[in-house]
Amino acid sequence: MNTMRKVLVPVIVFSSFGLQAMTFDQLSKSLDESTQVIDCRSSNYYNGWPEIGAKQGGHYPGAVNLDAQWLGMIEDSAFKQLLVDKQLKVDQPTYLYCAQADSQRVEKALLSQGFRSVKAIEEPLSNYSGSLTALPQFQQLVSPEWVKQVIDGQQPLYAPKKGYKLVEVAWGPPTKYLVSHIPTALYLNTNNIETKPLWNRVSNEKLTTLMQDLGIRYDTTVILYGRDNMAAARAASIMMYAGVEDVRLLNGGWKSWVNAGFASEPMLQKTDKVMDFGRDIPANPELIIDMAEAKAILDGAPQNNSLVSIRSWDEYLGKISGYHYIKPKGRIPGAKWGHGGSDANSLEDFRNPDDTMKSADEIEHFWHQWEIDRDQKVSFYCGTGWRASETFFYAYVMGWKDISVYDGGWYEWSGIKTNPTLVGPA
Structure with a gap:
């Protein structure tokens, strides 16, 4: 983040122009x-x-x-x-x-x-005597205070029912994790859930082995966070696809833990393996789709279906590809722009200044402008799945039902010469 300075407030006496005290x-x-x-x-x-x-x-x-x-x-x-x-x-x-x-x-x-x-x-x-408004699945997006209570062996609201695993997720070796991480957290390298050449999810057999190695069964509560929560959300979508019933995401990721002033610890945490995940993988195959299913969404009525591009506006228009290893530029014809960030590594349109999730009202406001609605079949894609996964998780906690991640995204689609693409104004 760039060097920040506080909002400067002049020392002036202001008036509220007669607004009355109100309950x-x-x-x-x-x-x-x-x-x-x-x-x-x-x-x-x-x-x-x-x-x-x-x-x-x-x-x-x-x-x-x-x-x-x-x-x-x-x-x-x-x-x-x-x-x-x-x-x-x-x-x-x-x-x-x-x-x-x-x-x-x-x-x-x-x-x-x-x-x-x-x-x-x-x-x-x-x-207030009336009903408050809340995210339908708010309990899946957790605070650092909630995580701290769980670590300390307390029983906060919506506590894990059958044990938990706390996991930091990032790409590559655990360099930063080894210096400092949330106490008890395990480490997951995204190379263990994605594979070349397209960085799609690994095979179901490898996912099964990974779950066992992390000590995760289908009924284990899994709490995920990242230095960038896109990585954690990528793991979240894949674990939900696999069949983990209770996946939580730390709202704001590592930054929220640091901002809360909680202690961290160094070195690698180890866990006891489990012999059986407890169900066949994938238990929820509809949560991550492939190209044929993405094409079926495009072939459906636009008022009932949305293939949603979670990419920067310049990527959507085809001014840039967004990635040094993806050469084609443009978008999938028929895909709706679901917003993103300033580049392929950012997701500002969905995040508050502290990297927590923006309100559902804000997100749904710009989606409605592109005729993306909760009663449709909606699949999110980006370049290789990270931005789409974070957006998918937000839609999930917002209560959207028929949602998925198109795993191959722009990388897969643009790599097949017979697939149509578009550049220029929408």
Whole structure:
């Protein structure tokens, strides 16, 4: 990440222009289309994890997530762009809620950007009598605090039922892992789940052996994280394909663990092997598809099917291939652009400033613009599967049902000369 500087807030006395103190129930009765509500807590609480002492997790319906902690992570220009991305308007009445010190920071930052009417809701969200909004599968996207409790032998909400394995995932030898990793974490080299020449998933036989070597059965809870969570998500999609019933992803990856201030440990962790995965692999073959199935999606009605390109806009247009080892440029005809990042190694469109998952509302907003909807058969692809896998996992926790990863992606498709390709404007 580039060197960052905190958002600068001038020492000026601002006015909220008469916004009245409000409770959540009062807000519900007076809410109209012009009112904006900001949840300035952690995205994990926003997604559905209850705060300490609360019985229900999630966010006030329609609230936009803008974690107060992000203010110290981004430059002024990035903060302005964040407000644009979240469709927050300076001239609309804005209510926000989080811890008092955090809400004061966010309020000042918003007012410094020209927001005219900002007011903090001072009562706890738990006082709200209505139903909160949460990701349907929020428990699969876990916080560093949850992981810490599991490691410490506690029984947090949605704790593993039949043992767990914590695994750091990356490409190549465990160089960084050996210096410092989350305590008890094993290491998985992505070369053990992908194979040349196309970097597709390895054979079912090799997957079976890998699961046994890691000590993973189908009913083991597997918690995955990466220095870049694309690698961890690639492993997640393959393990779900294999048949692991409870796969968790650490929201924000390694960075979130470090930001939480938790301890790490060096050296390699070893695990006891298991003799049997417990079921035939793949138990869920529909989660990762190959070229014939991708073509079948394209041949179906566009309103019922979406083959989704998770690549940069320049890759989609064919200005670049995105990879030094992939020469052809362009896109698969009929594929819809599902967004990505600035290049083949980035996924900014799906990540908050702390690398946690963006809100479902934000993601679905730009998908709807490309007629990508949750009631369709949807398969995600990128160059070789990493970006598509992270997006697939986000769609999974968002409650999307008929989803998959097209394993071969652009690398496989473009390598066959008889396959049609497109370049230029969509």
